[in-house]
Amino acid sequence: MNAKRRTEIANAISTIEQLVSDLETVRDEEQDAYDNLPESLQNSERGEASSQAIDKLSDALGEIESALSNLQDIE
Numbered sequence: 521m522n523a524k525r526r527t528e529i530a531n532a533i534s535t536i537e538q539l540v541s542d543l544e545t546v547r548d549e550e551q552d553a554y555d556n557l558p559e560s561l562q563n564s565e566r567g568e569a570s571s572q573a574i575d576k577l578s579d580a581l582g583e584i585e586s587a588l589s590n591l592q593d594i595e
Contacts, residue, residue: 521594529594536588540581547577
């Protein structure tokens with residue numbers, strides 16, 4: 521792999537790392553909001569939607585981190 525493509529991959533890695541950080545922040549904020557809901561609301565439609573969003577964000581982060589690891593292996 522030539523230097524130009526390695527640089528492009530390094531730039532993509534940097535962008536993805538920032539994305540991971542941003543998504544972790546969103547997930548953590550959603551988790552805090554869910555945790556601060558009264559128990560009766562945690563079991564409501566609103567609470568369920570929040571819980572599902574947290575799960576989906578965590579799943580997405582796992583997939584992105586796996587892809588990031590693959591890119592870092594190329595570098």
